[in-house]
Amino acid sequence: MFDAAIVGAGPAGLSAAINLKQLGKDFIWFGSAGGGKVAKSELIANYPGLGLVSGGEMDRRFAGHAAALGIAPEDKLVTGIMPLDGKYMLLAENQVYEARAVILATGAVAAKGLPGEQEYLGRGVSYCATCDGFLYRGKRIAVLCASPCYEHEAAYLAQLAEETFFWPAYPASALAGGGLTRLSGPIARILGQDKVTAIVLADGTEIAVDGVFCLRSAVAPAVLLPGLPMDGPHIAVDRQCRTGLAGCFAAGDCTGRPYQIAKAVGEGNVAAHALAEYLADAGKA
Numbered sequence: 473m474f475d476a477a478i479v480g481a482g483p484a485g486l487s488a489a490i491n492l493k494q495l496g497k498d499f500i501w502f503g504s505a506g507g508g509k510v511a512k513s514e515l516i517a518n519y520p521g522l523g524l525v526s527g528g529e530m531d532r533r534f535a536g537h538a539a540a541l542g543i544a545p546e547d548k549l550v551t552g553i554m555p556l557d558g559k560y561m562l563l564a565e566n567q568v569y570e571a572r573a574v575i576l577a578t579g580a581v582a583a584k585g586l587p588g589e590q591e592y593l594g595r596g597v598s599y600c601a602t603c604d605g606f607l608y609r610g611k612r613i614a615v616l617c618a619s620p621c622y623e624h625e626a627a628y629l630a631q632l633a634e635e636t637f638f639w640p641a642y643p644a645s646a647l648a649g650g651g652l653t654r655l656s657g658p659i660a661r662i663l664g665q666d667k668v669t670a671i672v673l674a675d676g677t678e679i680a681v682d683g684v685f686c687l688r689s690a691v692a693p694a695v696l697l698p699g700l701p702m703d704g705p706h707i708a709v710d711r712q713c714r715t716g717l718a719g720c721f722a723a724g725d726c727t728g729r730p731y732q733i734a735k736a737v738g739e740g741n742v743a744a745h746a747l748a749e750y751l752a753d754a755g756k757a
């Protein structure tokens with residue numbers, strides 16, 4: 473079992489990882505590729521000590537810092553976290569990990585995902601093409617693709633399914649053919665009874681499907697860890713970055729505004745130190 477698990481490899485997760493490493497903790501660090509916001513910034517002008525720096529350059533420096541310490545995130549999406557007997561079980565790509573404490577550094581994510589997404593998770597809604605794709609061989613599915621970096625997963629699903637209704641949530645996607653039908657508009661909700669039965673588009677069109685794949689780099693906190701106390705779309709934390717669940721900490725954009733790198737880095741630091749204190753107090757360090 474690990475002392476800690478960090479979910480998220482943006483500035484908050486990196487800062488938590490650097491500090492847990494310095495504190496001598498044994499941890500596992502998850503960060504799904506394709507979700508990082510820092511690299512998307514054209515120019516960062518408000519991070520102390522670096523002057524004007526492009527997002528790409530800052531991202532490289534962050535990765536270099538982690539590499540210099542011999543740490544790197546596992547490129548895996550964590551799809552479920554469950555508190556159990558004073559520890560946490562994390563599910564990532566069909567593998568279960570155990571940790572005494574958790575730091576959520578997942579960035580700003582819509583509070584609940586699509587209407588129906590949480591309700592039918594595991595009953596037709598999936599986040600992982602390689603884990604669950606085979607269940608939909610010869611069936612009808614919908615694929616919500618949040619970034620071009622998941623198009624290969626959408627293409628893989630289209631090979632398996634009888635018909636794949638595809639919605640790329642970004643301006644340009646060249647993915648077409650091979651069993652894919654491009655939807656005319658975004659998916660507004662997921663319908664079902666025991667299991668998923670249909671999707672409804674923003675214009676009200678209903679399409680019968682057996683499953684819905686949401687290919688994103690993040691999972692909404694309320695879906696990731698059911699029962700986690702929220703403050704609107706954000707995870708509720710105190711000044712030590714403690715959430716309402718013992719042993720669960722949160723840092724960065726996921727705890728609220730301002731959405732800024734310096735705040736994320738600061739909270740990652742606070743969360744790591746609070747986690748170390750928690751382990752010591754609980755006699756787990």
Ligand SMILES: Cc1cc2nc3c(=O)[nH]c(=O)nc-3n(C[C@H](O)[C@H](O)[C@H](O)COP(=O)(O)OP(=O)(O)OC[C@H]3O[C@@H](n4cnc5c(N)ncnc54)[C@H](O)[C@@H]3O)c2cc1C
Binds near residue numbers: 479517550
């Ligand atoms: C275009 C743009 C320009 C910006 N410019 C500036 C600026 O000039 N100055 C400034 O201070 N800030 C700027 N920001 C904001 C800044 O990028 C964010 O505040 C910062 O990245 C937040 O860090 P974070 O670690 O909280 O979240 P993020 O950077 O969003 O990182 C979260 C990471 O966690 C991963 N993740 C989420 N859920 C899971 C899961 N379930 N399993 C595995 N991994 C998961 C995501 O994939 C992502 O990589 C800008 C943002 C954008 C988009």
